[in-house]
Amino acid sequence: MDNHSIYLDSVFHALADPTRRAVVQRLVEGPAPVKELAAPFKMALPSFMKHISVLEQAGLIASQKQGRVRTCTLKPDQLEAAEKWFGDQRAIWASRFDNLDNLLTTLKGETNET
């Protein structure tokens, strides 16, 4: 549980960067080697590895080295928490607005507003 909280602190920081978001989006499709992940970006490998490191520290991805190939895998737990929150917020507002629709209908009946 403790580790979980530590990870969560930096998830949004990790995702605030377009390169890192692109890496996560790619990994949603499945694991990929670092070399393939780095290919779309015009940056030196050490710079790219810093992004990988931030994502790993945020608990968003894991990487494993086999021979000379380092492969990255998505760890969806942290994203799920964020997605769940946004989903909850959407449901809360949808329910509120339904209430307001009903109230407006009642009020319009009372005041004959067109």
Add this chain to the structure above:
Amino acid sequence: MKPDLRFDFIADMQKSTLTVRREFAAGRQLVWDCYTKAELLDKWYAPKPLTTKTQSMDFRDGGHWHFAMIDPEGTYYWSRTDYQTITPIEGYTAYDGFTDETGVVNPDMPRSHIRQAFTDLDGRTMVEMLVSYNSPEDLQKVIDMGMETGLASTLERLDELLVFLAGESV
């Protein structure tokens, strides 16, 4: 929701903002009243099955709305909206925060900034709300609190996640 009433819910993870747009089948003055009068807010603001109870309302620049949402077990969740600037019937800006029963803002919980805009839409009214947090860390804290209250989840569809990451409607 009535099927012909527009509802947009857009999460922008990069800016730590939420944009919520909703159309209502009523005139702007009436919708404005529902957002700004305590006796009307009490009738709709809490999502079902919760109910709303206003403790105090002072709708003016620098004023506030102190209220609770009450769950079916009788637990009170206190909040306070602090109004910054109000332009009837066009919009207002405010800060939203969690409080205790006396209205003291919980210093451990980040407040969100709210910008509400009301516009005429051919006999209907469009309400747009922009919710922003100071930083990704603030937003994260709010989400962590949601986790602590026991809201666990499983990721069901990865395509939804892709849309979510792209900052589109979730």
